[in-house]
Amino acid sequence: MLAIGLTGGIGTGKSSVTEILRGLGAAFIDADQVGWETYRRGSTGFNAVVRAFGDGVVADDGEIDRKALGQIVFSDSDRMSELTGIVWPLIGELVRQQLNRNREQGTAVTVVEAAVLFEAQWESMFDEVWVVTTPHQAVRERLIERDGISAAEIEARISSQMKEEERVRRGNVIINNDGDLKNLRVTVENMWCERTVGRRN
Numbered sequence: 160m161l162a163i164g165l166t167g168g169i170g171t172g173k174s175s176v177t178e179i180l181r182g183l184g185a186a187f188i189d190a191d192q193v194g195w196e197t198y199r200r201g202s203t204g205f206n207a208v209v210r211a212f213g214d215g216v217v218a219d220d221g222e223i224d225r226k227a228l229g230q231i232v233f234s235d236s237d238r239m240s241e242l243t244g245i246v247w248p249l250i251g252e253l254v255r256q257q258l259n260r261n262r263e264q265g266t267a268v269t270v271v272e273a274a275v276l277f278e279a280q281w282e283s284m285f286d287e288v289w290v291v292t293t294p295h296q297a298v299r300e301r302l303i304e305r306d307g308i309s310a311a312e313i314e315a316r317i318s319s320q321m322k323e324e325e326r327v328r329r330g331n332v333i334i335n336n337d338g339d340l341k342n343l344r345v346t347v348e349n350m351w352c353e354r355t356v357g358r359r360n
């Protein structure tokens with residue numbers, strides 16, 4: 160099985176690349192979704208997050224309030240490190256287990272979308288890492304339209320991430336998402352053919 164880690168900064172278009180790859184036949188694991196599974200109500204992760212950040216991060220439905228937690232950690236690097244120290248090891252183990260299951264089941268290609276792949280030091284789980292990049296201004300416009308957040312919030316989130324140059328340096332494949340969806344599809348399809356044909360095992 161070919162295991163691909165897919166990463167990139169916020170608003171770069173990782174989800175669009177993922178959808179194209181899924182259309183080409185790749186199995187898919189969303190590390191962000193796995194992350195929320197690690198601290199569902201009553202889990203070890205949930206209890207650890209509440210102990211660290213207080214009852215104010217628990218929503219009315221008893222689950223972790225993502226927005227409330229985000230407001231705490233995105234503007235405070237120490238609190239962000241505290242959160243990631245809790246959840247990243249849990250996420251990594253669950254992703255590794257799913258990759259092993261896919262491999263045992265004979266899956267040809269599995270793509271794991273993980274924004275914090277490098278930060279969490281998950282590279283060893285993958286045969287190669289694909290990095291999605293997008294011009295800064297396009298990211299700003301996309302986030303304003305998609306999430307309705309302020310320019311200040313956007314900059315805080317971007318600045319809390321690894322620098323794009325570092326991701327590009329460490330990636331095996333770079334997907335430049337600097338055009339429209341049609342161009343992105345052509346780029347991804349070409350890379351899929353180049354990287355997967357004859358390499359699946």
